[in-house]
Amino acid sequence: MPTTATAKEEHQKRWQEIVADPLLSDLPYKTETNHRGQIVLSPCRFSHSQLQRAIQKKLNAITAGGEVFPKCPITGKGVRQADVTWASESRVGEMEGASDPSTVAPEICTEVMCGPGGWDEMEEK
Template identity: 60%
Template structure:
C-alpha cells in the first residue's frame, strides 16, 4: 500500500533540489519556499545581519548545552522557512537530524528579525508554522529592536532564556 507524504516531507524533497541547484545555491538572498513550493527571495540589509549576529552571540553566551545558528531551514506544512536565528539543545539537534534535511522538527527557539519587507501578519504565520513544527518559543525582533517573546501567548520574557534583553 503506498504511503502518503506529508506537506513537510514534500517540502524537504523540494528543498534538496533547491540546495543542489548551482544557480540558486549562491544567491545573496534568504531563500524560502511558500506553501505552494514557490521560491521566495528576501534580500538582507546590513542592519538585519548585525541584529542576527547580536542575537546569536547573546544566545550562545546565555545558554549552555546547546548552540545558536543563523539562517536555519525548517520544513513546515507551509513551506521551507529559514529562521533568522535559532537555538537548540544538543538533544534537539539529534532529534531534528533524525527527521531529515531540512528538519521537520523546529529548534526550541526560533527568531525572526523584521525588516521593511515584513509585516505582523507574515510574522504571525511564521510563528504558527514554527510552533506547529515543535518550537517552544518564537521571538520576533521588530524594526525598533524590541524583542517580542511568544510561546502559547506573548511573554514578558523568554522562559528558555530569561536573561535575554527585551531590546537590542
C-alpha cells in the first residue's frame, strides 16, 4: 500500500471490506491490518480481557469529561485496535468526523502486552 496521504483512505477502505465480510465477522481474534493492508489476527486469552477491563475501570475512575472505548480501531500504518482508549468529548467529536475507522486517535491509547510480539510489536503500535 502507498505511504502517502491516500494510504489512510486505502486502509479505511480495506477495513470496511474486512468489517463487511461475513466470513470474518465471527472470528474469535482481535483483527487488525498491517501497513500493507494484510489482515493480522491476534488470539486473546481470558487474562487479556481481564486486564482490559481493569484498565477500563481505572480510566473511568480517574478521568472526567470523556469516554472509555474498548477495541477502538485507528487508522495509521494499517488499522490497529487499541485495547482500551479514552477520548475527551471534543476528541470524540473529531473522531466521529474523521471517517471510519478514525484517522484521529484518542488522547489515551493502551495495549495489553501478550503473546510473542513483545516490545517490538508495542513500539510499532
